[in-house]
């Protein structure tokens with residue numbers, strides 16, 4: 263009997279060893295608000311982003327990454343749900359709320375974060391991951407009392423410190439003296455250069471929260487999904503003075519496409535409302551006349567300072583990941599939620615479906631994979647991230663998603679099974695980007711309602727050639743229909 267028990271114990275021990283689950287990879291997902299690819303690693307020789315450059319040098323950088331909607335809430339909705347917009351509400355900042363009310367607990371997970379949580383991950387959010395900046399749903403001017411979570415099932419923990427600003431939304435539009443755009447009813451400038459340390463604005467506070475949380479997570483057994491959503495370079499372009507001091511304003515490059523594009527209806531470009539909510543700007547932005555070069559340089563200087571400030575905060579989080587010995591077992595993603603027109607096409611804002619508003623940085627470091635740059639002729643989408651994370655972390659997905667995993671590109675540099683197109687939506691329009699062209703169709707009454715840009719000849723989309731090249735439009739429409747995964751038609 264004793265003998266049999268021993269054999270049994272040995273067998274049980276051997277069995278347990280074989281069945282030991284592999285160590286799951288952690289995820290660090292960093293969202294950066296309104297960050298266009300103005301990063302050294304993306305080829306901007308003037309901007310100073312040493313920490314993002316360092317990440318890109320050890321990860322995979324996607325040159326042609328496009329978001330699905332050029333506005334915060336809806337873009338984040340598509341990356342978090344892995345789904346393309348299905349109704350007009352999915353193009354708004356309330357997109358995620360709309361999706362979640364359609365998907366109660368128990369059916370499909372509400373987000374990629376929820377999916378990881380269901381698979382044993384400890385999920386922690388800090389800052390602006392979904393549209394909300396503190397995880398709570400409430401209007402900009404309302405009290406946080408009675409607020410409910412924007413993603414009720416996704417987070418084990420959600421952290422935000424509104425500090426001197428009092429609430430999440432006030433912090434989001436905050437100035438160094440504790441004031442914000444709301445309380446001053448827009449009587450504020452779109453930039454600020456205060457002589458404060460990194461904690462003088464919210465991103466510095468969030469970086470410290472993230473490094474503290476990493477320490478705590480490193481001591482736990484469960485794998486983690488830590489998400490940090492930095493605010494800058496979203497308006498107002500407020501950053502500590504030391505980041506403004508990195509640049510000589512007279513050397514700041516202006517847009518290469520300052521004029522209105524040819525053969526385009528102005529309604530494709532006219533949504534500049536957010537910028538003009540900062541009423542103490544030196545000049546108002548309009549499509550009718552470009553602002554002065556001096557003011558344009560000042561604004562771009564503010565944007566660059568904000569990018570360098572957020573780059574330094576990301577550097578603190580990446581350094582801590584390294585210091586704690588977590589880098590080798592943590593997949594890192596840095597994602598910009600959409601691009602921004604810094605005077606491009608006379609627009610100061612993001613609400614267009616031109617390349618400059620849709621293209622944003624996507625850098626993924628998958629430990630063990632060699633670093634590479636996926637060139638611009640390979641088009642990828644934000645909606646691809648959900649299946650990518652599930653694929654690389656070995657989580658099964660038995661429900662429909664609209665994207666395709668980027669795992670093949672990250673691990674091998676190519677993937678013959680990928681489709682090479684990306685769809686984006688806004689302003690009563692849908693746009694398809696291929697490796698060479700952008701075809702945009704507006705579902706509105708004004709003409710022309712089709713725009714075509716040839717990136718081989720015209721990389722800044724300065725001339726709509728839809729009328730001149732009906733053959734290309736026709737060929738792309740065939741491709742459009744093949745790629746159509748149930749796109750809705752904007753009303």
Ligand SMILES: [Ca+2]
Nearest residue numbers: 295296334599
């Ligand atoms: Ca944004």
